[in-house]
Structures are given as C-alpha cells and as structure tokens.
Amino acid sequence: MSLKNARIKRILLVALLSATAGVVSASLQAQTKTLLNVSYDPTRELYQDYNPEFAKYWQEKTGERVRVNQSHGGSGSQARSVIDGLEADIVTLALAYDIDAVSAFSGKVPADWQSKLPDNSSPYTSTIVFLVRKGNPKGIQDWDDLVQPGVGVITPNPKTSGGARWNYLAAWGYALQQPGGSAASAQEFVSALYKNVVVLDSGARGSTTTFVQRGVGDVFISWENEAFLAVNELGPENFEIIVPSVSILAEPPVTVVNGNAERRGTLEVATAYLEYLYSEAGQRIAAKHYYRPRHPELAAPEDIARFPEVETFTIDELFGGWTKAQADHFSDGGIFDQIYGL
Amino acid sequence: MSTLTGTTRFERNPATREEKWVKWTLLTLSLSFFILFLILPLVSVFFEALRRGWEVYLLSITEETALAAIRLTLLIAFISVPLNLVFGVSAAWLIAKHDFRGKQLLTTFIDLPFSISPVIVGLMYVLIFGANGWFGAWLLEHNIRIIFAVPGIVLATIFVTFPFVARELIPLMQAQGRDEEEAAIVLGANGWQTFWYVTLPNIKWGLLYGVILSNARAMGEFGAVSVVSGKIRGQTNTMPLHVEILYNEYNFAAAFAVASLLAMLALFTLIIKTWVEHRASHPAAAHLLPPEINPLSIQKSTT
Numbered sequence: 001m002s003l004k005n006a007r008i009k010r011i012l013l014v015a016l017l018s019a020t021a022g023v024v025s026a027s028l029q030a031q032t033k034t035l036l037n038v039s040y041d042p043t044r045e046l047y048q049d050y051n052p053e054f055a056k057y058w059q060e061k062t063g064e065r066v067r068v069n070q071s072h073g074g075s076g077s078q079a080r081s082v083i084d085g086l087e088a089d090i091v092t093l094a095l096a097y098d099i100d101a102v103s104a105f106s107g108k109v110p111a112d113w114q115s116k117l118p119d120n121s122s123p124y125t126s127t128i129v130f131l132v133r134k135g136n137p138k139g140i141q142d143w144d145d146l147v148q149p150g151v152g153v154i155t156p157n158p159k160t161s162g163g164a165r166w167n168y169l170a171a172w173g174y175a176l177q178q179p180g181g182s183a184a185s186a187q188e189f190v191s192a193l194y195k196n197v198v199v200l201d202s203g204a205r206g207s208t209t210t211f212v213q214r215g216v217g218d219v220f221i222s223w224e225n226e227a228f229l230a231v232n233e234l235g236p237e238n239f240e241i242i243v244p245s246v247s248i249l250a251e252p253p254v255t256v257v258n259g260n261a262e263r264r265g266t267l268e269v270a271t272a273y274l275e276y277l278y279s280e281a282g283q284r285i286a287a288k289h290y291y292r293p294r295h296p297e298l299a300a301p302e303d304i305a306r307f308p309e310v311e312t313f314t315i316d317e318l319f320g321g322w323t324k325a326q327a328d329h330f331s332d333g334g335i336f337d338q339i340y341g342l
Numbered sequence: 343m344s345t346l347t348g349t350t351r352f353e354r355n356p357a358t359r360e361e362k363w364v365k366w367t368l369l370t371l372s373l374s375f376f377i378l379f380l381i382l383p384l385v386s387v388f389f390e391a392l393r394r395g396w397e398v399y400l401l402s403i404t405e406e407t408a409l410a411a412i413r414l415t416l417l418i419a420f421i422s423v424p425l426n427l428v429f430g431v432s433a434a435w436l437i438a439k440h441d442f443r444g445k446q447l448l449t450t451f452i453d454l455p456f457s458i459s460p461v462i463v464g465l466m467y468v469l470i471f472g473a474n475g476w477f478g479a480w481l482l483e484h485n486i487r488i489i490f491a492v493p494g495i496v497l498a499t500i501f502v503t504f505p506f507v508a509r510e511l512i513p514l515m516q517a518q519g520r521d522e523e524e525a526a527i528v529l530g531a532n533g534w535q536t537f538w539y540v541t542l543p544n545i546k547w548g549l550l551y552g553v554i555l556s557n558a559r560a561m562g563e564f565g566a567v568s569v570v571s572g573k574i575r576g577q578t579n580t581m582p583l584h585v586e587i588l589y590n591e592y593n594f595a596a597a598f599a600v601a602s603l604l605a606m607l608a609l610f611t612l613i614i615k616t617w618v619e620h621r622a623s624h625p626a627a628a629h630l631l632p633p634e635i636n637p638l639s640i641q642k643s644t645t
Contacts, residue, residue: 044591069575071574071575085489085490105474106474229592
C-alpha cells in the first residue's frame with residue numbers, strides 16, 4: 001500500500017512539475033508579441049516561410065520580438081471562426097467575399113477594407129489551370145475539352161469551397177467571352193462541365209487528394225499554386241499542368257482585423273506584417289510558393305519563369321464584384337443550385 | 343478451463359456438432375473480415391509511417407508543433423478524464439443506490455453524448471461561448487477565452503466522454519444491490535466510509551475499465567474538438583487535428599507517424615483493458631488481492 005502511495009505521489013509530482021513548466025514557458029512567451037494569422041488551406045507553406053522572415057525584419061527594425069501563429073482551414077469556415085470569436089489579428093483568405101462576411105457580421109473589419117492596401121489588398125494572385133495525368137491522355141488543352149463526353153472532371157463544391165468559386169467563375173467567364181457568348185450560353189457550358197464532375201469534394205485539398213492520391217478523374221481544375229505544389233510534392237513524372245487560353249485572375253485578399261488588433265495592441269505590427277508582403281522579401285517568398293507576385297521584378301527571375309503567360313479577366317470586369325457574383329451564382333436557389341441540383 | 347470443456351462437449355455431441363466445412367467456412371469468413379477491416383488498416387498506418395525510415399519518423403514526432411499537439415492531447419485527457427471520473431461515480435452511485443423522481447430521465451440524459459454527432463457538440467459550445475453566443479460579450483469584457491482555446495477543447499472533450507464511466511458503473515452497481523452498503527450503515531459506518539470501504543472496492547475494476555475507455559476517446563476525439571479548436575498551430579491543435587493538417591500538407595510520412603502514435607496509445611489502452619478484464623474475472627488472480635476486494639464477487643454481476 002505504501003509503495004503504491006509513493007508511486008502515486010511521484011506521478012502527481014511529475015504532473016505538477018510539468019504544469020509549472022507550462023506556466024513558466026507561457027510567461028516567457030508573453031514577452032514577445034504574438035500575431036494570429038487566420039488563413040485558408042493552400043497558404044500553409046507560404047506563411048511557414050514568410051513568418052520567420054517577417055519576425056527577423058521586425059526585430060531589426062523595432063527591436064521587438066514577434067511570433068506569428070497560423071491557423072488554416074477552408075476559407076469560409078475560417079471566416080466563420082473569426083466571426084465566432086477566433087482572435088485573428090490578420091486574415092488572409094481565398095476570396096474577398098469571406099472578408100466581407102467578417103466585416104458584416106463581426107464589425108471588426110471596416111467595410112472599405114479592400115482599399116486599405118494596394119492592388120485590391122491582394123499582394124499575390126493566382127489563376128485557374130488544369131492538372132492532368134502525364135502525357136495528357138485525354139488531350140485536354142482548353143475549357144472546351146472539359147465538357148467532352150467521357151472526360152472525368154475533379155473540382156470542389158463551390159457552395160462550400162471558396163477556392164472552387166474561382167474555378168466555376170473562370171469556366172463561366174470563358175464561355176461568356178466566346179464569340180456569340182451570353183449568360184444563357186455560359187450557363188449551358190457550365191452545367192455541361194459540372195455534369196462531367198466525378199467527385200465534388202467539399203474543399204480544395206480534398207479534391208487534390210481525390211485526383212492525386214486516389215487517382216480519380218482525368219482533369220483537376222485547380223488554382224495554379226495548388227497545381228504546382230501537387231506536381232512538385234507528389235511527382236512531376238505523374239502529372240502535367242495545362243494552362244487554358246483564358247482564365248480568371250484569382251485575388252486572395254489580406255486585411256488586418258482592426259477590432260481584434262486594437263484590443264490586443266497589435267495594430268501596428270499587424271499592419272506592418274501585411275505591408276511587408278508587398279516588399280522584395282514578401283514578393284520573393286510568394287513567387288517561391290507558386291503565387292504570382294504583384295511585382296514580378298522583385299521576385300527571383302527563375303521563379304517568375306515558371307509562370308506561363310495567360311490572359312486573365314477579373315471578377316469585377318465580368319461579374320460586377322463578389323457580392324453580386326455570390327448572390328447570382330452561389331446563393332440558395334442561385335444558378336449553381338439550378339444547374340447542379342437537378 | 344470451463345470454456346475448453348464446454349467446447350469439447352459440444353463437438354462430441356452429434357446433435358450440436360457442425361460439419362467440418364461449415365466450421366472452416368465460418369472461420370475463414372470471420373478471420374478474413376477481421377484481417378481486411380481491422381488488422382490491415384492498422385498495419386498500413388505503421389507501414390506508411392516508417393516508409394521513409396526511422397529518422398523521418400522520429401523527426402516528425404519530435405518536431406515542435408507535433409510535440410505541442412502531443413502535450414495538448416495529454417493535457418486535455420489529464421483534465422477531462424478525472425472530472426468525468428468524479429461525475430461518473432457520483433452519477434452511478436446516485437442512480438444505482440438511490441430512488442428519486444426523474445431517475446429514468448437522468449439515466450437517459452447521461453446517454454445523450456452518445457447520440458449527438460460530435461460536430462453538433464462543437465457547434466453548441468460555439469453558440470454558447472462564441473463571440474455572438476449567449477455569454478460571448480460578457481466573456482470578451484472579462485477577457486476570458488473559452489472557444490478557440492484550451493478550455494473550449496476541454497469542454498467539448500468532457501461532453502463526448504461524459505457517459506463512459508457512468509455507463510460502465512450503473513449496471514454493475516445495480517447488480518450488486520444495496521445489501522452491503524446497508525449492512526455497513528447498520529454497523530455504524532458513515533456515508534463516506536461506506537463509499538470508501540464498501541462500494542469503491544466492489545466497483546474498482548469496472549471503474550478502471552470506464553476510465554480507460556473515456557481516456558481513449560478523449561485522446562482520439564476529432565469532430566467536436568475540430569469545431570472549437572480554431573486550429574492554431576502549436577497552440578490549439580490536438581493530435582488528431584495535427585494528423586489531418588500534416589496529411590493535407592502532403593506530409594504523409596509525418597501524418598502517419600503521428601497517427602501511429604495515436605494508434606499505439608489505442609493498442610496500449612486495449613492491452614490494459616484486456617489485463618483489467620482478466621484481472622477482474624480470473625479466479626487464479628484472486629488470492630493476490632486483499633479479501634475485501636475479491637473480484638470473484640464482481641464476476642457474477644459482470645458476466
């Protein structure tokens with residue numbers, strides 16, 4: 001019995017010590033400022049690289065130590081978390097609509113947030129391309145080829161995935177810009193395309209896994225940076241990237257969550273964090289992780305050389321901005337529901 | 343011993359003897375099902391984890407965010423399991439040894455966490471403690487963080503592991519009846535003494551079993567925790583969440599390495615569980631135990 005008691009005491013002692021260690025390390029951390037960057041899935045690698053670079057820059061400039069914590073998930077659900085109280089100092093999401101939602105529902109982001117930083121508050125951009133299996137067995141070259149019978153298309157569900165809304169709008173924009181294109185012909189084209197979709201995953205990374213790991217489908221409609229990452233991480237010998245004749249300019253926006261940053265006293269460093277994305281270092285890291293930098297001249301030439309020329313249109317040009325595109329296409333009973341629900 | 347003679351008796355009796363082929367078909371069927379759906383996936387986890395060698399394996403489980411996830415998972419279990427232990431024992435004690443109005447209702451409510459999807463559990467806590475929830479404004483005012491921090495994860499974990507201890511104890515205590523406790527009280531023991539010297543020794547093994555199950559679930563919970571975690575790397579990511587993140591990062595070796603740790607925890611739990619069952623039911627071990635907690639008396643009621 002006494003032996004048992006001694007053992008229990010020892011266990012309790014160890015537990016107590018580790019708890020104390022936790023408290024001590026937490027108080028040590030309190031001396032450095034922390035930022036929380038709430039982002040979407042495909043920026044993990046980018047910010048993993050960028051955060052230490054910014055911390056170094058900030059310490060050199062101000063002498064203040066800063067540690068940036070990351071949270072990643074689907075763009076829409078991340079926005080939801082911030083609205084529900086996740087204390088993000090910064091949000092870096094897949095589409096402006098999600099930040100609009102944060103602004104509207106939490107009031108922590110000013111309504112005119114997108115004009116606070118240059119280039120629509122998107123320091124880097126991407127576009128929508130096709131990932132196909134090596135040798136391109138189905139001969140896919142452009143959007144037209146995706147609606148051919150027998151072509152299995154993989155794309156996430158635009159209702160749940162922010163990234164997938166760009167895919168959908170890119171296809172719509174292509175059809176609209178064809179000779180004699182109209183809203184009716186575009187809807188016909190897009191519904192033919194979604195008839196070819198084999199698996200409609202809920203998120204972008206899920207789709208990548210479906211196409212790459214499980215080997216389902218012939219073509220995966222993807223953000224360019226995701227396509228590059230998949231090819232490089234999972235074998236250039238298995239996949240090829242096909243760039244269509246025309247595509248959409250995907251602008252993943254960034255902004256400071258003023259409500260949280262002011263409360264936590266991080267407004268200054270949070271703003272600097274985002275501004276630094278436009279600097280030489282920020283642009284170089286973005287290009288390294290396959291995002292197209294707004295200032296290609298600042299990035300490494302060999303990284304820029306990887307991006308093929310592509311003609312792009314913006315969401316404002318063809319769809320009248322995100323709020324309108326969202327209402328027309330992705331709201332309940334919107335065009336996507338009409339073409340996919342039936 | 344008794345099972346052996348039981349089977350031989352069945353085999354020798356022509357009325358209960360099966361044809362050879364029936365026996366082997368059934369055996370092959372169940373064994374291949376077992377291998378295909380249980381053993382193979384488990385083996386594949388370890389296989390994938392070690393695919394790139396031991397060094398990658400060790401590196402991926404000792405890396406900073408992985409260690410943080412392991413620490414957090416242990417902390418969550420360390421907080422939620424004892425709390426559920428106390429709750430489970432008191433609830434079972436109340437239900438099995440006392441009569442009161444609404445007892446049936448309480449018994450039903452204890453099972454609630456089993457029937458609610460974990461995602462809903464997470465959302466419930468967001469609705470209560472989230473920024474737009476009932477207490478959101480008050481919590482913010484007092485600078486208390488529940489959702490997207492450790493307390494929220496603990497709450498969600500407690501909720502999903504709520505019934506394990508109580509569910510394990512209630513039938514056991516009911517089967518044992520109140521005779522021993524009544525005898526103790528007649529002999530002059532107070533309530534606490536009755537519990538400590540009479541009830542607790544009787545339920546010891548069942549209690550341990552419930553704690554093991556609840557611990558396994560606490561460490562493995564994904565759905566509910568995923569909703570309330572906020573997924574901050576190195577801070578609010580538990581092991582199951584960390585596995586998903588690594589997998590999504592194409593970091594398959596590391597994902598499976600951490601998954602194999604979780605699987606090992608599960609296997610370890612299973613071994614302890616089997617040992618507990620064995621200890622509680624095996625007559626040979628009985629003489630090793632002090633007479634007042636002789637498990638033979640429990641065996642009757644558990645089986």
